[in-house]
Amino acid sequence: MESAHRYAFPDRFIAGAVGEPDRRTFFVQTRQGSRMTNVVCELQQIRVLAEHLEHVLAELERAGLAGDKERRSSRPHDSEPLDVPLDEDFRAGTMIITWLPDSASLRIELFAQGAYRRADRHPDEVLQVVITLDQARDFVARAVQMVGSNAPSCPFCGQPIGPDGHICPRANGYRKPLLDLTD
Numbered sequence: 001m002e003s004a005h006r007y008a009f010p011d012r013f014i015a016g017a018v019g020e021p022d023r024r025t026f027f028v029q030t031r032q033g034s035r036m037t038n039v040v041c042e043l044q045q046i047r048v049l050a051e052h053l054e055h056v057l058a059e060l061e062r063a064g065l066a067g068d069k070e071r072r073s074s075r076p077h078d079s080e081p082l083d084v085p086l087d088e089d090f091r092a093g094t095m096i097i098t099w100l101p102d103s104a105s106l107r108i109e110l111f112a113q114g115a116y117r118r119a120d121r122h123p124d125e126v127l128q129v130v131i132t133l134d135q136a137r138d139f140v141a142r143a144v145q146m147v148g149s150n151a152p153s154c155p156f157c158g159q160p161i162g163p164d165g166h167i168c169p170r171a172n173g174y175r176k177p178l179l180d181l182t183d
Helices: 043-062 133-148
Strands: 003-008 012-018 025-032 035-041 090-100 105-112 125-131
Touching: 003 025, 003 035, 012 043, 012 133, 025 043, 025 125, 035 043, 043 090, 043 105, 043 133, 090 125, 105 133, 125 133
Parallel strands: 003 125, 035 090
Antiparallel strands: 012 025, 025 035, 090 105, 105 125
């Protein structure tokens, strides 16, 4: 049964997260009218997708194909929470970004884990979204903001620090308070 989720210039194409900082679930959500697709991603996948979109946008700008430069904000236009219900359609694996010169837009494809490796040309689960360059800029701004607000990292080992702190392997188990408020 093929389950391709295809959108052309959706009302919404965003990255978002739900849950506690150290137990968050990350989504790429696409909505057009009442139809919605929620793809669960790893934080690193969101980060990489945003970085690659940013790189593609910079290359298009260098080539003079990015259109007007009127909107270059680091703040996302859409800062609303994810739409509900947050039913997982599938988990992302391979991601592809394609420039579509005829419509001066980008096609983003998120394949379900393992789907892209199959021999058939029609994967079981894929999100295929065609977006404007402004929608891509908004996605990048929102993703960068979201990734930056993730749990802080330990300055010694780089692991995330949860609300209860963490035991740093580089400190031989010694747990120092995150903030020293004894002054």
